[in-house]
Amino acid sequence: MSKEGEILKQAIEIARSVESWADLSNALYNAEDGLLTRTFPTRAERERFTKTKEYAQIRDLISDAVERFGLVEGATPKKSGKFVVRVPQSLHAALEREANSEGVSLNQLVVTKLAVQLHVATSKPKPRRKAPAERRR
Numbered sequence: 001m002s003k004e005g006e007i008l009k010q011a012i013e014i015a016r017s018v019e020s021w022a023d024l025s026n027a028l029y030n031a032e033d034g035l036l037t038r039t040f041p042t043r044a045e046r047e048r049f050t051k052t053k054e055y056a057q058i059r060d061l062i063s064d065a066v067e068r069f070g071l072v073e074g075a076t077p078k079k080s081g082k083f084v085v086r087v088p089q090s091l092h093a094a095l096e097r098e099a100n101s102e103g104v105s106l107n108q109l110v111v112t113k114l115a116v117q118l119h120v121a122t123s124k125p126k127p128r129r130k131a132p133a134e135r136r137r
Helices: 003-017 021-029 035-039 043-049 055-069 089-102 106-122
Strands: none
Touching: 003 021, 003 035, 003 055, 003 089, 021 035, 021 055, 089 106
């Protein structure tokens, strides 16, 4: 099977499993890890692919998904779990140093820090214990 044919086959499988046309579009075209982006990493390769019959069929898959999910209703993709936070270079460097010293990835360190803070923020406050001087009164 040709590279183009294999891509079409994978795109059909993805189209069967998505929850919105936006999810299909993201799975195919996402700049970081989309199927077409990974398979055709250069602009020239992608431009060549857009002239194939397989690409026309992929465009049809997206059109079918728009009809199936609705243009507006299907425009909201499921949450990827990713978001970008811009931080000062000094904070980024400090977090990287801490991650390196802990032997974990920067992502793992930041996720842990966020989870701990979320737990602290959402936990029920513990009753304040009276100081010894307050108990004597």
